[in-house]
Amino acid sequence: MPNDIRVPSFAPLKAALSGALFDDVFARGRYATDASIYQMMPHAVVVPESLADVEATLDFARREGLAVLPRGGGTSQCGQTVNNAIVMDTSRHLNRILELDVEQRRCLVEPGIVLDELNRQLKPHGLWFPVDVSTSSRATIGGMAGNNSCGGRSIRYGMMRDNVTAIDAIMSDGSKARFGDTGTVTPTGMLADLQPQLLEMGTRHSQDILDGFPTVLRRVGGYNVDALMPDAMALRPGGKTGDGINLAHLLVGSEGTLAYSTAIELKLWPLPAKKLMGICHFPTFYKAMDAAQHLVTLDPVAVELVDDTMIALGRSIPIFRKTIEEAVQGNPAALLVVEFAEDDMAENHRRLKQLHAMMADLGFGWDKGGEWCGGVVDAIDPAMQGRVAEMRKSGLNIMMSMKSEAKPVSFLEDCAVELKDLAEYTDGLTRIFDKHGAKGTWYAHASVGCLHVRPVLDMKQQDGADTMRAISEEAFALVRSYGGSHSGEHGDGIVRSEFNDTMFGPVLPGLFRQVKAMFDPAGMFNPGK
Incomplete structure (x- = not known):
């Protein structure tokens, strides 16, 4: 493993580069984190200005037996962009x-x-x-x-x-x-x-x-x-x-x-020129998840989930308060934002009308009480659509605004199951959270059965880490029981690579290792991921 040896002087590499190389503690510390919960100190940071800089860095790493980590914006949720390696930041100059x-x-x-x-x-x-x-x-x-x-x-x-x-x-x-x-x-x-x-x-x-x-x-x-x-x-x-x-x-x-x-x-x-949104309101989270399989039959371009935690937090944030007021009626347990974006605007209106009819056929109505109170709020105005889209896009930032030591933690971030199983899967996952005394936050891509779910845990305490491990093992077993994917969008990285043997059975992990060995026998490229 390249990281098992001493780190050499970077002076020869620095002299060969047109771009910058940083090996001070401050610069390295900035690249020791990404959007995940993990921290790994890099050996150095290279900011290449050209392909020649990239080649020089790879040559140096190969000669010295060091690992290399290409990095962009560092938005990875699972620790893919941190490592004990030479980090190459491509975002500064290699962006044409x-x-x-x-x-x-x-x-x-x-x-x-x-x-x-x-x-x-x-x-x-x-x-x-x-x-x-x-x-x-x-x-x-x-x-x-x-x-x-x-x-x-x-x-x-x-x-x-x-x-x-x-x-x-x-x-x-x-x-x-x-x-x-x-x-x-x-x-x-x-x-x-x-x-x-x-x-x-x-x-x-x-x-x-x-x-x-x-x-x-x-x-x-x-x-x-x-x-x-x-x-x-x-x-x-x-x-x-x-x-x-x-x-x-x-x-x-x-x-x-x-x-x-x-x-x-x-x-x-x-580029889509025209679109409409229908914001479907549901009295229970389970009913929202069960409805998703029906709403996608209208062929929308997106069906995005917003749960009541995100709504409540959004109401407390001034820049989102107006959006909540115009888009949310009452106090729903969940919203499904359904977007139509066909070239023919008349077709978009037709599908929006069908959305209203489908919600009624599923049993929801504004005039109904209890567990069937719900319906659709239309977003016809492009400006309103933009505000709703921006609020959903800011879901992670809204969730992380919780004013407590416990925060929504990314490790079950994007498990995916078939739509027909979504309601039962989320219900089972909620029971796992309840068992361990944790609350889950939910948002994102109901259209494809891939939800961003984050248990709220205090990772500064050992019991938070222990709870994370226990929930992970039980939740991934639940995903597998439905034939789902433990990684539906955000990859493996540090947090999920260890579960590949369990999730993919006896043969595929062996093929993964063969591929890695064929391409990178010395383990130079982002080892451990």
Whole structure:
């Protein structure tokens, strides 16, 4: 393991770089944390200005036996972007659009470009990249690809994996390769030797892969070895027979552990010009979760959950108080924000009308009392839609505004189950929380059965950490009993990698280890993730 040896002087590397290198305690401390609960002190921080700086850093790390960690905005929830390694911050300089093909709706970008900045540059062309994560103001495309991010509209647009068409990368031996469609891209360098082995693995273990992975859309745990199966692209949403194999999808979700991505080719989409929202109110959380499977039949682009904890906290925050007043009627236990964004505005209105009718058919009404009081508040005005979307996007910040030592903790952040099981799964999870004296906060992507649920724990106390461990083990067992995914959006990192053996059965974890050993035999790239 590269981290088991002494750290050498960084003076030779600093002299070789055009960009900056920091090895003082203050700078290293800034990069010792991310958006998770973990802290790991890096050996040094490199801010490369060019690809030559990246190559020089990788050469130095390889020669000195040190680990390397590519990093963007540090928004990872599971500790993917902290390590005892040389951290390379790509967000400062490696953040350009290298190519843009408006007609073919594709672009090639450097890994450090921030999602909001990318979409700002695409907007004049009527295009956008729709993997709309809530951290879009700081999340980089490289980090999103490494994490296989999803966002709130994956029911319509898919995940990063479905929107990355190629990746240019530097391998652990220093050679360069393009990962893409195996039918059109000729492998080079180290990849030329690995590709036949990878494809043979996919063929030989096709049934093991199908048996081991959950069938839900939101599954980002482990390596995407299903991308190695014959005609793997046919199994993706919207895929068809003959679509072939795209090796870029093996790097997507690999959390910087296999290679260093220097450029990422993206599939772009027309920018939605028109949309409507219906804010569905529910008297109980269970009923909201049970209704989700019915609401998605109207083909919305998103169905986002807001629970009563978020509503109560939002009411106490001045910038969200007006939004709550206009969007929330009474004191619901949960909201489902249903968004329609078809090109034909008349179609959006038709579906909004169907949403009202469906809520009534499910038994809800404003004039009904008790457990059936509910209905739909329309968000027709674009300004109101923007305020509602911003409040939902700020869900994590709102939840973390709790004025207590105990805070919502990310470790069950994004488990996913099939929609038909969502109500029973969340009910079972609530019982686990109750058993351990914890309250859960809930929000996010009801459309795909992937909820951001955070037990409220005091992690400054040992019993908080002990409760986290106990809840983790019971909750992941519950997820597996429903055939769900223990990692539906935020990856493995430190918090969930240890559970891969339990969640994926006897064969897949062995394949994951084989892939890592093939790509990175010395363990240089982000070890331990």
